[in-house]
Amino acid sequence: MGTGRQGDDHPDEDREETDRTGREIGNDHRRVIEYLIDNEGWTYKLPEGGGYPRLYPADRSQSAIRVPKTGRTRGRAFSNWIADVRRKGGHWPPERE
Amino acid sequence: MGSDWYSVHTEVRASAGVQGLTVDENAADALMDLLEQHDGVVSTGTGAWAATISVEASNAWEATSSGSDLIEKLADKAGMPNWPAVRVDVVRQDVLEAENIRPTLPELVSGPEAAEILGVSPQRLRQLADGHTSFPEPMYELRAGKLWLKDAIEAFDRRWDRKPGRPRKAARTPG
Numbered sequence: 661m662g663t664g665r666q667g668d669d670h671p672d673e674d675r676e677e678t679d680r681t682g683r684e685i686g687n688d689h690r691r692v693i694e695y696l697i698d699n700e701g702w703t704y705k706l707p708e709g710g711g712y713p714r715l716y717p718a719d720r721s722q723s724a725i726r727v728p729k730t731g732r733t734r735g736r737a738f739s740n741w742i743a744d745v746r747r748k749g750g751h752w753p754p755e756r757e
Numbered sequence: 758m759g760s761d762w763y764s765v766h767t768e769v770r771a772s773a774g775v776q777g778l779t780v781d782e783n784a785a786d787a788l789m790d791l792l793e794q795h796d797g798v799v800s801t802g803t804g805a806w807a808a809t810i811s812v813e814a815s816n817a818w819e820a821t822s823s824g825s826d827l828i829e830k831l832a833d834k835a836g837m838p839n840w841p842a843v844r845v846d847v848v849r850q851d852v853l854e855a856e857n858i859r860p861t862l863p864e865l866v867s868g869p870e871a872a873e874i875l876g877v878s879p880q881r882l883r884q885l886a887d888g889h890t891s892f893p894e895p896m897y898e899l900r901a902g903k904l905w906l907k908d909a910i911e912a913f914d915r916r917w918d919r920k921p922g923r924p925r926k927a928a929r930t931p932g
Contacts, residue, residue, distance in 0.1 A: 711786045712799075723802030726789050736850055737796035740764050740809040742857045743848075744798050747766070751862045 679706050684713060686730050688738055693727070696750050715745070722748040760813050762850035765824025768807040769832075769840040778804035780838060788835035795827065806837060811850060821847045864907040865896060871910045875917070891916070 680697075681690045681704060693715055696702035701718035704727075712726040725744050728737060745752055771778055780801040788808065789799050795810040808828045814820035825845050833839065848856070866874065872882035885892045886903065893913055895903035 707782070711782060712789050723800040723805060723807060725800045726785065726798060728789070728793070728798070736762060736764070736811040737793075737798070739850065739854050739857055740766075740796055740811060741798045743764065743766070743853055744800060744807075744809055746857070746861055748800070751860065753858060753860050754862070755860065 679704050679713075681713075682706075684729055685727050689727055689741070692742070692745065692750075692752055695752070695754055696745070699754065700750060702750065717748040717750065719749045760815050762811050763814055763817060763820030763824065764809060764811055764848050764850055764853045765820055765828070766807065766809040766844070766846040767825050767828045767842050768844040769805065769838075770843045771804040771838065771840045775804070775840070777838075780806050781836060784836035788832055788837055791831040791835055792828075805840075806832075807844075808832065817847050817849065821845055863896070865904040866907045866910055867904060868902050870907075871905055874907070874910050875914050 681693050684706060685693070693702070693704055696715070696718075697704055703716040704713060705716065706713045712729065714724040715727055716724045725741070725748065728741065742752060780803075782801070785799050785801045785806065789797065791797075792799065792808060792810055795812065797808060797810040800807045810824055810828060812820050812824040812827065814823055824847065825842065829842075868882055868886075869879055872879045875882065875885070877885070886895075891913065893905055893909035895905050897904040
């Protein structure tokens with residue numbers, strides 16, 4: 661853990677298969693995360709001992725994003741979270757009009 | 758003077774040579790808790806972490822100052838590593854929301870689709886791609902074929918000075 665180069669790997673190098681999202685997070689976040697897992701190679705981990713779920717970008721040089729828990733976000737918080745996903749290479753919304 | 762909401766993103770990184778590049782996950786969770794009332798989100802990597810919050814301010818300069826100060830103060834309280842900030846991004850919340858709904862993936866077209874846009878046959882498209890000096894370079898060259906930016910093909914269509922009739926064959930040297 662944490663033995664990699666600065667800022668260019670995820671702390672949980674030993675993680676395996678991605679978890680799937682559940683009721684721990686809100687529907688808006690779940691929709692984005694499921695898309696990123698299924699289509700862009702991102703992974704999702706729900707820490708066993710509690711704590712915030714983490715979303716790992718496919719680009720392993722990018723940091724893991726924490727996911728707010730159900731009922732704990734408002735509109736601006738979701739915008740900030742989406743901006744972070746996009747900043748780390750996630751494509752959302754996925755389709756052009 | 759009125760005020761607006763701004764999204765403030767701060768990224769910090771450990772300086773070169775610093776020992777202990779791991780971010781304590783409990784501290785990062787604590788920072789998420791502290792930032793909740795500020796619409797916050799935290800990301801962590803090895804030797805780096807970042808946080809985004811929303812603040813109300815009269816302009817972007819004020820938001821930069823108050824937002825980054827607040828992140829620094831709460832990060833310290835949460836026990837996050839005290840590494841130097843390397844980036845601060847500030848954007849008015851309504852501008853961010855407008856950006857967020859714009860797709861980041863460019864629209865791509867295959868050869869047959871590019872031919873359709875230009876109103877030419879696939880064979881003519883190949884000639885243009887291979888021989889026309891101002892034809893756009895493909896974004897990707899896959900085994901299955903080339904992919905171009907749709908915008909680039911449409912721009913070429915607008916500037917292309919079409920000559921009527923069949924393209925002339927290259928002159929042959931008498932053998």
